[in-house]
Amino acid sequence: MGFITMSNLLILIASFLILPSSLAVTDSDSPTAYSILQSYNFPVGILPKGVVSYDLDKSTGRFHAYFNDSCSFNLVGSYQLNYKSVISGYISENKLKKLTGVKVKVLFLWLNIVEVIRNKEEMEFSVGITSANFAIQEFLESPQCGCGFECDDSKSEGFVASS
Template structure:
């Protein structure tokens, strides 16, 4: 292959990659989280696309289907096929599409705020703090962080989400 063909192939490849990123490549949803100072593990594996209005912070993330899993047996989470809200540096607000099971009730997670090395999750009437590094790994639908085929197992001895429980914010 001559040099000109290689250069043309490189330019076309670069253009297609840039075009996919501009039009909602799902892998970009995880990069967006990082650019706003959030860990990638806030979204489960499988975001197929996203859209973001950078002026207002309004975002939507899309999955092929709804998703649920447990984290180390302590919390059950559900994600709808569309998650939406507003994102700003260190703050996710007006969230819809994510819920957590507390005792026998499913409560919507409405806000996530980063405070240094902690994330505060709010369900409106209650909130809980967790270490940011608990969310360094992207969970997988069905099995969370304990998947045998997804390579998502924790390699350290930390108990995921073991530091907090939901407490009243009143």
């Protein structure tokens, strides 16, 4: 009986020595929201710079991405985008669905982007009643809040509050 107790004690000690090193995950070891996007075959540029944290339920694909504040910017070609401080939805290979917190201004209307589908080298953005396709090359880099892709070094990477 003493041998079993000693054996269990050795296993317990070994577990404590091995377990912390296998569970230790620092912030630098955690994947970023941008690398998670890439793992589902999306380019990083569908999210602007400035995601401070995120959560993802890998079993359902449910996610939240968090910014310090809302984020607005114009894209070349007349579209204005607005990201709330929290965006959410469901992610799967080549598809984001049930999105909340992302709007695009079309003419004078703000419309919610509810779905994004990657189809080979194109991205399809749906606002429910209609959709628009864009070349994937337009999303290889993340835009910056406030100035999109038209930033110069003198502008800060600040967030722009909007309604």
